[in-house]
Amino acid sequence: xxxxxFDLVKVLGDRVSIDxxxxxxxCEYCRSGRSHLCDHLQAIGVTRDGGMAEYCIVPAVNxxxxxxxxxxxxxxxxxxxxxxxxxxxxxxxxxxxTVLIIGGGFIGQLFLQLIKKQGAAKIIVSEPAVEKHERLxxxxxxxxxxxxxxETVRQLINIADIVIECVGRxxxxxxxxxxxxxxxxxxxxxxxxxxxxxNVSPFTIFSKELSIKGSFINPFTHEEAISFIRQNIxxxxxxISHYFALYTRRKIN
Numbered sequence: 001x002x003x004x005x006f007d008l009v010k011v012l013g014d015r016v017s018i019d020x021x022x023x024x025x026x027c028e029y030c031r032s033g034r035s036h037l038c039d040h041l042q043a044i045g046v047t048r049d050g051g052m053a054e055y056c057i058v059p060a061v062n063x064x065x066x067x068x069x070x071x072x073x074x075x076x077x078x079x080x081x082x083x084x085x086x087x088x089x090x091x092x093x094x095x096x097x098t099v100l101i102i103g104g105g106f107i108g109q110l111f112l113q114l115i116k117k118q119g120a121a122k123i124i125v126s127e128p129a130v131e132k133h134e135r136l137x138x139x140x141x142x143x144x145x146x147x148x149x150x151e152t153v154r155q156l157i158n159i160a161d162i163v164i165e166c167v168g169r170x171x172x173x174x175x176x177x178x179x180x181x182x183x184x185x186x187x188x189x190x191x192x193x194x195x196x197x198x199n200v201s202p203f204t205i206f207s208k209e210l211s212i213k214g215s216f217i218n219p220f221t222h223e224e225a226i227s228f229i230r231q232n233i234x235x236x237x238x239x240i241s242h243y244f245a246l247y248t249r250r251k252i253n
Contacts, residue, residue, distance in 0.1 A: 016063040017075040019082070019222040020044040020051070036086075036219035054246055064222050067230055074229050074236045081225035081234055082218035084110045084189075088118075089221075090213040091162055091185045098122040100159060100179050103166035103190060104129070104136045104144065106239055111164050111189075113234050116140035126156065126175075135238065147175070160184065168192040174199060177210065186212045 023030050024040040044058055045051025066075045084107065093099065099120045101108050104127030115123055116139070125141045127133065133144045147153050156179045165176040168190030176186050177200055205212070218225075228234045 014063075015066050015068070015070075015072070015075065017066050017078040017222070017226060018044065018058050019062045019064065019079060019218065020046070020058075021217055021219075022048070022059060022062065034219075036217045052246070064226060066226055070226070070230055071237070073240060077236045077239075078222060078225045078229065079218060080107065081110055081228060081236075082221035083107075083215070084114060085221040085224055085228070086218050087111075087164070087187055087189045087215035088114055090215055091164075091187050093118045093120055093162060095119045096121055097161040098124065098159065099162045099164065100156065100176075101125045101141075101164045101166060102147075102172050102176055102179075103127065104132045104141075105166065107189065108164075108166040109136065109139055109239050110234060111166060112136065112139050112141055114228075115164075117233055120162075124156075124160065139235070139238075158182075163187070164189055166190050168196070170196055170198050177204060177212070180208065180210055182208045184208065184210055186210060187215060188212065189215050 020043045021036065022042040022044070023035040023038040027039040029035065029037040029039060042048055044056065044062070050056030050058065064078070066078070093115060097120050099115050099122070101111050101115070101123065104125045108125060108127070112123060112125060122142045123140060124143045124145065125136045126145050126147045127136060128146050128148055130146065136144045145152055145156070147156065153175065156175065158179070158181050160179050161181055162185045163176045163180050164187045165173055166189050169192065172190065173188055173192070176188065180186050204210070229236060
């Protein structure tokens with residue numbers, strides 16, 4: 001049984017989910033409550049070894065106990081759910097809103113479930129892969145479209161109060177701005193290549209009074225993400241398409 005949350009000591013055998021992000025606690029961002037923008041940010045599996053291995057060492061403060069009814073697969077997916085939760089906190093979803101999610105992959109499907117929970121009037125998902133459409137409808141989409149023709153793309157112009165871009169490609173980010181109605185909110189959540197540039201009309205942002213937000217990692221949303229999964233508000237297992245075994249290359253003497 002896990003000891004009290006926030007306690008830094010973990011009991012041997014506890015089942016935990018790991019928040020990989022490590023903050024310095026000393027820079028101006030950490031000291032002003034914006035730790036995720038830490039000047040010295042480290043991450044397990046990125047700047048530190050760990051993640052794709054049978055064992056890894058993590059700070060105790062980054063280990064969060066998960067309930068016994070939660071599977072290890074669900075525990076492994078807590079971090080992306082936390083990232084999505086942070087993104088949602090940057091926008092204001094209301095029951096009168098039409099929401100367009102660009103990209104119906106894993107992240108788009110997480111956003112879909114949480115937006116549905118918040119009671120948006122209509123949720124449209126733009127996803128070119130037909131094999132994902134049935135699942136997207138099952139998860140709560142009111143409409144799924146394929147952005148594969150100029151005519152389909154034109155139908156998305158000025159269609160949504162909120163646009164959530166989950167792809168990170170030039171064309172999908174440019175579409176997000178075009179798809180937003182006057183007064184619309186745009187969340188650019190997909191991770192582009194560092195050298196990706198987009199063509200944006202400043203006059204469009206001005207005349208439509210658009211709000212464009214970014215979202216970076218998952219500051220202090222890990223416990224909330226565990227709760228959402230535990231309550232089955234976010235379903236993880238139906239989203240998993242493949243399982244891969246660990247491969248260890250052993251040195252031969």
